[in-house]
Amino acid sequence: MKVIYIEGNDSEPVVKDIKGDLAELQSLVGGYIQVIYYHDVAIVCNEDGKFLELKPNRLIIDRDRNLYDIICGPMLVTSQIEDGSLTEEQIEKWKYVFS
Template sequence: MKILRVEPEKSPEIVDMEGTLEALQAAVGGYIEAVYPWDDPVAIVCNDDGKFNGMQPNRALYNEDGEIMDIIAGTFLIVGLTDDNFAELSDELAEKYAALFGTPEAFLRSGDRILVFPMGPDPDTCPF
């Protein structure tokens, strides 16, 4: 199935992978957790223990006011949804979420706040 893979410090990548539990777990490096922060028929599939087992912070999730709601640690996937299962992403949704997560982010703790900084181009895809 076609999904969007988002790795720390890299641009999102549309990939084709099996939709099995084992394939999803391998892609995120452990037990999976599904998160449903949007009205679109998509889910974030991430490592259930990513924050607790030292995975690198990857991307922030923001509310409608631009405030950080959560930070996803480690590689995560954006998958489509059916009534009862994960599914392939449509081209439209793949493009939408590739744009949303297109800029890698860096994180810095300052007191009781976490600051988020956009990173430069992915060195693997930068033409210069």
């Protein structure tokens, strides 16, 4: 499945083609996963990122322009559809948003 991977705050979003099984997702985010449904995508991150004091990666802003969450540690952006693969339009949009 095509996803956007963002390793850290100072890194650019990178498109990756992954299998998307649980072990791979956990490996990419460095631990147990948490899924945050955000607009038309799902953000996969380390569920203990804040507790483990991983470095902040990206701010998540809600539709009213308020801070919703802070992602700490590596993150993936996937589609909310069953196979999780992003469309080309989603890739363009979310690479821009998270750049």
